[in-house]
Amino acid sequence: MQIAVIGAGVMGSGIAQVLAQAGNVVHCTDVDEDAVAKAREGVTTGRYGFERAVTRGKLDRADADAALDRLTFSTDFEGPVGNAELIVECVPERLDLKIKVFRELDRLAPPNAILASNSSGFPLAALAASTDRPGNVIIWHWASPPVVMKFAEIVVNDDTDPKVIETVSEIAAGCGKNPVVVKDHPMAWGYVANRVYAAMLTEASRVVAEGVASHEDVNQLMVDCFGWPVGPFAMIKGATTGWKD
Numbered sequence: 001m002q003i004a005v006i007g008a009g010v011m012g013s014g015i016a017q018v019l020a021q022a023g024n025v026v027h028c029t030d031v032d033e034d035a036v037a038k039a040r041e042g043v044t045t046g047r048y049g050f051e052r053a054v055t056r057g058k059l060d061r062a063d064a065d066a067a068l069d070r071l072t073f074s075t076d077f078e079g080p081v082g083n084a085e086l087i088v089e090c091v092p093e094r095l096d097l098k099i100k101v102f103r104e105l106d107r108l109a110p111p112n113a114i115l116a117s118n119s120s121g122f123p124l125a126a127l128a129a130s131t132d133r134p135g136n137v138i139i140w141h142w143a144s145p146p147v148v149m150k151f152a153e154i155v156v157n158d159d160t161d162p163k164v165i166e167t168v169s170e171i172a173a174g175c176g177k178n179p180v181v182v183k184d185h186p187m188a189w190g191y192v193a194n195r196v197y198a199a200m201l202t203e204a205s206r207v208v209a210e211g212v213a214s215h216e217d218v219n220q221l222m223v224d225c226f227g228w229p230v231g232p233f234a235m236i237k238g239a240t241t242g243w244k245d
């Protein structure tokens with residue numbers, strides 16, 4: 001499948017890498033030249049890049065080279081979007097920006113192309129309503145780092161074309177992810193995973209504000225009690241850096 005990824009930051013670069021490794025032809029675009037260069041470097045020699053995967057025996061050299069051949073990065077927007085069957089939007093979490101990008105995508109993408117957003121929580125209804133193809137708009141929410149995490153939260157509503165849900169679920173499964181389809185809530189931010197996480201973080205912050213425990217102690221207790229890889233406050237830092245530090 002021909003895929004365009006919009007935004008080459010922490011998520012977009014990793015998502016583009018995963019999609020290319022799964023056999024798709026992927027173009028990842030960004031407005032920022034530096035982000036493009038960083039993304040290209042990240043997918044080749046970065047912590048989760050192809051070189052390390054080969055060195056660690058997780059990927060054959062030939063498969064890595066083939067995936068890299070299918071993956072391009074640039075600041076060109078119109079070309080890749082005009083040729084895409086699926087577009088995965090990964091620009092920063094600002095509703096005004098996402099709506100602007102979705103309007104552009106709707107204008108430039110082929111009429112049957114699927115427009116997916118990796119928003120962390122904006123309602124599908126808001127993004128779908130900014131296009132003339134609401135049935136072809138869907139949320140495909142990934143977790144960081146995309147190369148590692150099996151998370152695939154797929155958010156739909158009554159307008160979403162069942163074929164679109166099936167196609168995106170199949171592509172996610174083809175990427176080695178566990179697609180879970182959930183319903184959009186037009187008034188709530190966070191779908192399922194981030195709503196539940198936010199509730200937990202509110203309580204963790206309250207514990208610290210009350211002087212009951214430090215950030216570090218809350219993190220340590222949650223790791224030791226629930227077997228989480230890191231505690232609630234460390235998750236925020238990891239997500240913004242892409243776990244590269």
Ligand SMILES: NC(=O)c1ccc[n+]([C@@H]2O[C@H](COP(=O)([O-])OP(=O)(O)OC[C@H]3O[C@@H](n4cnc5c(N)ncnc54)[C@H](O)[C@@H]3O)[C@@H](O)[C@H]2O)c1
Nearest residue numbers: 007009010011030031032035090091092093119120144239
């Ligand atoms: N970081 C995480 O852990 C995480 C996890 C799941 C979902 N998300 C969501 O993924 C999205 C992207 O997050 P991120 O962490 O990758 O952000 P980021 O800041 O690392 O990357 C965003 C990129 O989008 C680019 N951009 C801005 N406007 C653009 C435009 N009009 N066209 C093309 N590119 C544009 C920026 O230059 C930047 O490189 C957000 O909606 C975020 O909430 C993030």
